[in-house]
Amino acid sequence: MMRKNYTFCFFLGAMLCATSLHAQSMLEQLGEPDSLNISLLGDPNAEDYGAVPYGANHLLFASNRNTSATSPKDPVTNTPFPSLYLMRISDRRVTRYPGNTAINQLKYYVGPGALLPDSSAIIMSHSRQKPDSNGDIKMTLSEISFSGNPTKELPFIEQSFNYIHPFFDPESYTLYFASDFEHIGDYDIYRSTLSFDGVWSLPVSVPLVNSTSSEVFPTLLPNQTIGFSRSSRNYGLQLYALELGDSIAQILSINGRGDDMGLLQLNDTTLMAAQSKRKGSVANFNFYSPLSKTKSLALTTEVIDSADNEIIATLDSDENTEGSANAKNNQVVSTEDNGGVNGSKTSSGKISWVTVHEPPTSTNRGFSLIVGGFIEKQLAYQYLDRISNDWAPEAFLARYNDKYYVVHSIHSTRSEADMAKAAVNNKGNRAWILRSGLRKL
Template sequence: MKKITILLFLVYTTVSLMAQNKKTKNADKLFEQYEYVHAVKEYLALVENGNTDNYVYKQLGTCNFNMGNSAEAEKWYAKSITVKQNADVYYNYAQVLKSNSKYGDADLQMTQFAIIQPNDQRSIDFITNKDYLSKLLKKEKLFVLNKLEVNSDKSDFGAVMYDNTLYFSSGRNVGGKTYGVNDEPFLDIYQSTYSADGSYSDPISVTELNTRFHEGPVSLSKDGNTIYFSSESFNDDLFQKDKVNKLKISQVNLYKAIKKNGKWTAITPLPFNSKSYSTSNPSIDKDGKTLYFSSNMPGSIGGIDIWKVEVNEDGGFGTPKNLGNKINSPGDESFPFVTDDNMLYFSSKGLIGFGGYDVFSVDLNSGSVPNNIGQPINSEKDDFAFTLNKDKNIGFLSSNRSGVDNIYSASPICKSQIVSVVENTKTANFLSNARVTLLDKSNIVLDKLLTNDKGEVVFNVDCNKDYFLEIYKDGFISQRSAAVKTVSGTSKVTIFLVPMEEVVVTENEIILNPIYFENSRSDITTQAVKVLDKLVYIMTQNRDLSIFVKSHTDIRGKDDYNMDLSERRAKSTVDYLVSKGVNAEKIAGKGFGESELKVECNKCSEEDHAANRRSEFIIVK
């Protein structure tokens, strides 16, 4: 499990010496040695023998809390709080209840925690955000998750992709010594090759980095030639001795290696490692100048904090700096990952979330406050080690939501907007209250909106699709946009509406310009659209109006050909009007060939021929 990566500084309730007795001595020793699996067996044996001590219940709750067994932790914490406990027990119990989706009960325990520790930032955040759950549930979903095929039945986590290689930590190396915290094998670093079809090769061990202790997760420089990774300080004979329990206590430390001839060499510990505190979970920025990591070193605000250190040009390091209380809380913050655009993702148990570790983001450029990125990335369980590869537009998440730490791909949900601005083509003024209709490529109406005072409407749409806009406003010729191809982000479209010229309506006719056609063609031209849209507007405002379309040709061509051509022109004119919403029963048309010339001529000019190729409109009713 990922708790292993922070190893021997797990948050647990300190064993009270007054609560210990001869009966709990063996169990307490195992507890202090972080052998939680065996400690649980000892404490359970005491319970089975009739021991109903609340101290034992509390110890069982804490063991299971540190092992990630939320159901068992809830059971024993519930028994322990029948007598007053210290603040950490109530806080841990609240987190366990949240992990079991019992948010109401968790709030009761957080209230008790806040009474005992009113000045703790976690208490303040809880009291001022009682509706936190509803706010989190309303957050927009940003990713789609899928469990990766590289997972095993052991802990797999901390995935990060460089080029086409996926690196991660795994406890699949069975057959050797197991870790007492969770009875799983020690962690090793593995790699898998990513293919263009989205598949992954069988993982292989990165043997030159792995030892008999824990390794991982990792972070690579932009050129892929430098790797930073977590391992144990035992590798450098760096440890503390616990003479009472006859223990050698190591820490998680950070190491660096250089790639040479395809292998990792020159493994060196970082200079700020210590036998007294941990340094782990590295993330190097794109320039290779700043290394982010997690640590409980002196100066930490909570149990584990996010830190950064400058990497000098000569390969040396500056002095680590805590990222401060905007990011770090009195709880644990870990698993930092910094993107190329300086967005920091990290996991927190101290900031408000669904339960366990939640993933947060913060823009380091603006100094904004951390943002819980919501579901489905976050759940009531532990969600951590979130990374992004923007070149391949894919992220990775580690989570124990299925009962064991697994790696999930996190594909960004592509969100797009179409911002349409409608203007008067003659005055360039914005047109408010214009009706803008959004259609898909099958001409299915998806939405209708009215423009605001700035002539704007905004449509939320899918990425990489074609959409069309139709714009209507009284007194203007209707307009249809060309296809709008959406991308991630915003597509802005400006539509210019032509004002409707004044139309003279008499008792017998509508005086409207005729529409003209290309030679030997029946297609509706751009000039014809402007005239016909005026007629559409007039007819939609006068529902009883009926129109007869007379279509004509010039004198070129044979009579029967011209008659057929004029019939096609009449039909295309009528079809256009009907397509725009004119009642088909109110419009009819007929072709007249060259029988009714507008310009009588023997040697006709091109202008004369063009004037004769037309459709005219007669009021029938």
């Protein structure tokens, strides 16, 4: 019997602002989360991580999605070993990475990997294929050729230590990576430059980045800004950024409880990061874009019939309407406000809603704190059951605009709703406000 594999894609906030930022950098914009459009993409049954650029329009990442009961598992964590996947940046479509014979023969942990700018080879992080004298299987970095040359470990690798999370800067021809070779078990970030004659320099510690804690998942953003994650006592990995000319790395406000990692700038208006799954969350990858201040309110749901019976939903909001929606098979669709009335159909078959002043028959006056939105009722109930037994004991299900919303609470004023939203978000969960008091099913 085939197992259904649902993949969710959330679109929150107004439509993507197409203009680039001028007065504020993208990192500064992250400090103002209320001005951001946040979209999430992932598989609720898997962990996605380690996304790095792969050519001009793709990201390569590791994931244990699409596994089965017979898939090889880590004997310590009992979770399936990851495989490699490609995400197309333009539409965020995810496909399995084909690799080559050398990559596909690797066992245990494989990835992330950093493609060289000329596409001649990839620097792959992977498990060594045999344990050491203590029975431990270390992680290493290998240069795997796409032109038939033999695979080789990077020349500075020492067998007793781990080497992970490669990121290659095409401008400086410099590889950034994390390793514990100076502090066993505690990772620092290093860099090594590849000369034009194929010689790697000895790795050096990246200045102003490393500390007494572990630093991992290095990335490079525009203007030589270094992104990385640092371990913390209570909150897992936390994202930091060190901008050129600064002497202290700044912690980012988008961090939550659990691990935050892999900060990337995809274009002039979009940043991306990964988060480990919190209880009740269904996606790892977060995309951050500035809100357009001129867009009108819109809530759009699109159903597409296909051979795979794909269901796609998109939810847009601004200061008055906020929420979440789910999608299947990593599909992303554009949204549009047709300027029509509540519930009108566009010529393309989309159904668009706009906020009205009078509450619909299924609502009361007030403000709903929304923590989930689904097209399928069964998925909504599963999510409700999960959070009701954990952090939202008073949550209930409501039907609104042909969707099933999981409502955390109802509030009589916007200020009360804002305080409740902050309390939910500060605990590492996500909530949005809908300017209607939804009624329980």
